[in-house]
Amino acid sequence: MSFRFLSPAALRTTGYAGVAALVAAVAILPFFPSPSVTYAMGLILQIMLFVYLAQAWNIAGGFAGLFSLGHSAFFGLGAYSYAIGVAKYGLDPTICFLIGSVLAAGLGVVTAVISTRLSGMFFAMVTLGLNEILLNLASQLTWLTNGDAGTYLRKQFTVSAGTAYYLFLALCIAIFVLAALVRHSKLGTMCVAVKENEAFARALGVNPAPWKIAAVVISAIATAIGGGFFAMYQGIVMPTMVFTFSISIKMLIVTMIGGVGTLWGPLVGAFLVLFDELVRASLGATFGGVSLIAYGAILVFSALFLPKGIMEAVRRHLLDRSARHG
Amino acid sequence: MLMSIRNLDVRLGRLDVIRDVNLDVEEGRITVIVGANGAGKSTLLRTVAGLNKVARGSILFKGKEIANLPAHRIAAMGISMVPEGRHLFREMTVAENLEMGGYLCRGKPGAMAANMERVFDLFPVLKEHRHRKAKTFSGGQQQMITIGRGLMSDPQLLIVDELSLGLAPKVISEILEKIVLLNRQGMSIYLVEQNVKQALKIAHQGYVLDNGSITIRGSAENLLADPEVQRTYLGL
Amino acid sequence: MTFDVFATLLLSGIFTGALYGLFASGLTFQLGSLSIANFGYGSWLILAMYTTYFALQVWGVPLVAVIVVLPLAYFAAGYLIRNILLRQETLAVQILTTLGIAMIVDGVIIMAYSPAPRTLGIVEPLFYITPGIHVGQLRFLAFVVAAVALIAFQVFLRRSYLGKMIRAVVEERETAQLMGINSDRVLGIAFGLSFVLIAIAAMLMIHLFPVTTSAGAVYQLMSFLIATIAGLGNMRGAFLAGIAIGVLNAFLLYFAASYATVVLFTVFVVVLVLFSNRTAGIKHI
Numbered sequence: 001m002s003f004r005f006l007s008p009a010a011l012r013t014t015g016y017a018g019v020a021a022l023v024a025a026v027a028i029l030p031f032f033p034s035p036s037v038t039y040a041m042g043l044i045l046q047i048m049l050f051v052y053l054a055q056a057w058n059i060a061g062g063f064a065g066l067f068s069l070g071h072s073a074f075f076g077l078g079a080y081s082y083a084i085g086v087a088k089y090g091l092d093p094t095i096c097f098l099i100g101s102v103l104a105a106g107l108g109v110v111t112a113v114i115s116t117r118l119s120g121m122f123f124a125m126v127t128l129g130l131n132e133i134l135l136n137l138a139s140q141l142t143w144l145t146n147g148d149a150g151t152y153l154r155k156q157f158t159v160s161a162g163t164a165y166y167l168f169l170a171l172c173i174a175i176f177v178l179a180a181l182v183r184h185s186k187l188g189t190m191c192v193a194v195k196e197n198e199a200f201a202r203a204l205g206v207n208p209a210p211w212k213i214a215a216v217v218i219s220a221i222a223t224a225i226g227g228g229f230f231a232m233y234q235g236i237v238m239p240t241m242v243f244t245f246s247i248s249i250k251m252l253i254v255t256m257i258g259g260v261g262t263l264w265g266p267l268v269g270a271f272l273v274l275f276d277e278l279v280r281a282s283l284g285a286t287f288g289g290v291s292l293i294a295y296g297a298i299l300v301f302s303a304l305f306l307p308k309g310i311m312e313a314v315r316r317h318l319l320d321r322s323a324r325h326g
Numbered sequence: 327m328l329m330s331i332r333n334l335d336v337r338l339g340r341l342d343v344i345r346d347v348n349l350d351v352e353e354g355r356i357t358v359i360v361g362a363n364g365a366g367k368s369t370l371l372r373t374v375a376g377l378n379k380v381a382r383g384s385i386l387f388k389g390k391e392i393a394n395l396p397a398h399r400i401a402a403m404g405i406s407m408v409p410e411g412r413h414l415f416r417e418m419t420v421a422e423n424l425e426m427g428g429y430l431c432r433g434k435p436g437a438m439a440a441n442m443e444r445v446f447d448l449f450p451v452l453k454e455h456r457h458r459k460a461k462t463f464s465g466g467q468q469q470m471i472t473i474g475r476g477l478m479s480d481p482q483l484l485i486v487d488e489l490s491l492g493l494a495p496k497v498i499s500e501i502l503e504k505i506v507l508l509n510r511q512g513m514s515i516y517l518v519e520q521n522v523k524q525a526l527k528i529a530h531q532g533y534v535l536d537n538g539s540i541t542i543r544g545s546a547e548n549l550l551a552d553p554e555v556q557r558t559y560l561g562l
Numbered sequence: 563m564t565f566d567v568f569a570t571l572l573l574s575g576i577f578t579g580a581l582y583g584l585f586a587s588g589l590t591f592q593l594g595s596l597s598i599a600n601f602g603y604g605s606w607l608i609l610a611m612y613t614t615y616f617a618l619q620v621w622g623v624p625l626v627a628v629i630v631v632l633p634l635a636y637f638a639a640g641y642l643i644r645n646i647l648l649r650q651e652t653l654a655v656q657i658l659t660t661l662g663i664a665m666i667v668d669g670v671i672i673m674a675y676s677p678a679p680r681t682l683g684i685v686e687p688l689f690y691i692t693p694g695i696h697v698g699q700l701r702f703l704a705f706v707v708a709a710v711a712l713i714a715f716q717v718f719l720r721r722s723y724l725g726k727m728i729r730a731v732v733e734e735r736e737t738a739q740l741m742g743i744n745s746d747r748v749l750g751i752a753f754g755l756s757f758v759l760i761a762i763a764a765m766l767m768i769h770l771f772p773v774t775t776s777a778g779a780v781y782q783l784m785s786f787l788i789a790t791i792a793g794l795g796n797m798r799g800a801f802l803a804g805i806a807i808g809v810l811n812a813f814l815l816y817f818a819a820s821y822a823t824v825v826l827f828t829v830f831v832v833v834l835v836l837f838s839n840r841t842a843g844i845k846h847i
């Protein structure tokens with residue numbers, strides 16, 4: 001086997017080509033209608049949603065190192081902003097997205113400021129707490145949210161599965177572009193520097209706070225927008241659907257397993273979602289426990305053996321190779 | 327030979343800290359390693375005690391290979407280390423610290439009490455205050471507690487890492503006297519010391535560690551007389 | 563609010579709070595002394611509560627058997643988890659590992675017990691101090707058991723040789739090894755013991771409250787709150803802080819039942835932000 005095929009440069013080109021092929025395949029799938037295609041589309045939609053959310057989380061958690069366990073708070077804010085806005089107050093959808101973004105940004109700033117005061121573990125706990133507060137508020141403020149019954153969206157405010165499909169594809173592409181831009185911008189470099197060695201960065205006169213805040217705000221707004229489109233697609237928003245820890249943890253796991261802080265990590269980790277959906281579909285809800293157990297086992301396994309995710313392991317492997325055969 | 331170290335290499339992270347060290351510790355003698363700060367003396371002791379990994383080489387104790395054995399197994403074989411910086415269980419009393427030191431003799435009835443009496447004979451001031459918390463004692467007394475704790479397991483080889491750190495000269499002399507006393511009672515002692523002159527005065531064998539390698543070796547007398555040693559470490 | 567109502571609420575809060583404190587003391591021990599951030603702590607409580615329920619109601623196991631077997635099983639679980647899965651000290655690894663374990667536990671609960679809420683439905687006999695002030699007998703009994711359990715644990719840590727070994731290893735892990743002590747095994751035992759506290763708390767709680775699968779997160783956050791207020795590793799403080807939270811919760815439920823959780827969690831966030839700097843790194847038991 002010639003080593004030239006496995007050189008980092010070749011691999012990168014192959015990687016890009018692969019992604020392009022993947023996007024193309026996803027895009028043309030709806031043109032071959034059949035029951036199995038419809039089923040596959042539903043699956044892919046779910047995957048795209050979580051790839052999108054994972055990448056959004058990655059901007060704060062991966063690039064800026066803010067380990068948040070409560071990102072579903074932003075998701076829920078966006079979802080409810082849209083739902084309440086159009087259903088209850090008849091606002092224009094764009095305004096609703098704007099409101100959701102502002103709310104999320106506000107919460108994001110609060111979260112980021114808190115993070116500068118707290119160490120990792122306490123910060124993670126606080127994010128959980130904030131999410132629980134919003135969950136309970138959504139349940140209790142029935143005059144606003146219709147409580148646990150949820151806010152129902154009439155037909156004209158929702159989108160069909162087909163439209164949602166392309167919508168989420170576009171969102172995925174957009175967020176990867178956004179993540180790439182952030183990563184290669186000054187913000188990204190600053191964040192990585194601070195994450196790698198905060199003391200050193202401070203010694204160089206860099207104040208980490210504004211950069212962290214910026215990263216979190218971008219992540220929050222992106223997540224909220226995702227929530228808004230989710231509401232559009234679901235047609236109903238209930239507290240336990242959006243302010244739920246399982247969404248937060250999925251965003252996290254997908255990124256961590258794929259490779260936290262890397263650009264393509266969330267995409268690689270998406271296969272985990274695929275696996276989960278397949279398990280759940282084939283075994284049904286009563287065996288929902290199996291998918292939880294599988295998720296948990298994968299999480300434990302990757303925490304112990306692949307602490308930085310698959311991408312990192314791959315990258316290190318490539319580095320070793322090029323060092324040996326370079 | 328009680329302990330033999332051959333061709334020892336120790337790495338901390340990516341740094342080579344100990345390079346190809348060969349040394350012997352004779353039974354019933356006081357062996358001393360001296361050297362400048364950062365030469366690797368403590369690393370060497372910690373490796374013998376099992377707290378660092380051996381990259382290459384062997385450490386034979388009573389004929390058995392102990393390199394890379396876990397520290398608690400090495401302790402069970404009869405090596406007791408008194409660590410640098412004392413590392414007492416500060417919230418525990420003297421008696422409790424000694425009890426911890428005597429973990430290995432718990433199985434033998436009466437051994438714990440007997441060993442504690444021996445420690446109190448050596449350091450009477452500890453007996454008086456044995457129910458006070460360790461953190462309330464002076465530096466010198468804390469050093470005594472640490473040494474006492476190391477003796478509780480009835481070891482065959484006592485390793486002492488930098489006992490003079492932060493102590494007044496008079497206190498250092500006092501404690502070194504006790505070390506000599508222990509040795510006369512038959513204890514083999516392996517010492518690492520910054521205070522070269524006092525260390526070599528009580529020792530039988532000496533080694534100079536410089537930048538991870540042994541540069542000078544010989545009897546303590548010879549080392550004291552060695553012009554190199556005198557110039558570099560004794561300021562003469 | 564009459565004095566009678568006030569007193570009843572206060573007593574009820576104290577006794578219930580003692581249970582929270584017992585449960586939280588396990589976490590504070592894990593956090594403070596063992597430096598393990600267990601983000602799946604709540605799930606283990608839920609598992610124990612469900613198991614106790616099923617043992618008593620469905621499988622017909624006598625209570626005595628449960629009291630003996632469950633804590634032993636939990637000790638074993640704690641020991642194995644610490645020594646097989648939690649040897650690495652990195653925070654991220656710990657959080658993810660404990661989260662993963664919690665998910666497995668949650669999955670097991672769903673599969674073995676089905677996710678329906680369960681309650682032993684015990685009508686609690688009341689003890690009337692005065693005609694207007696009453697105390698639940700079960701609650702009071704639970705309070706006594708919790709207090710005894712914690713005191714026993716403290717005495718164990720302070721007086722017994724194994725307890726001292728645990729304290730020694732917690733303070734100076736390497737140095738303890740120099741004395742022949744197998745620090746890993748001791749830490750495993752310590753972790754196992756903290757799991758026993760979970761089992762005891764669960765067995766008491768299932769007699770007083772229903773259990774649902776979603777309650778894990780609430781108990782988890784509550785324990786963190788209590789642990790933070792008390793100071794990491796301070797078990798006595800955790801008991802008292804638990805009581806404080808119990809009282810707060812009792813009054814909140816009375817005044818604004820539906821918003822009680824929101825207020826509690828807001829308190830949680832505020833306390834964490836303001837006080838975690840003070841408590842971080844305190845390692846006394």
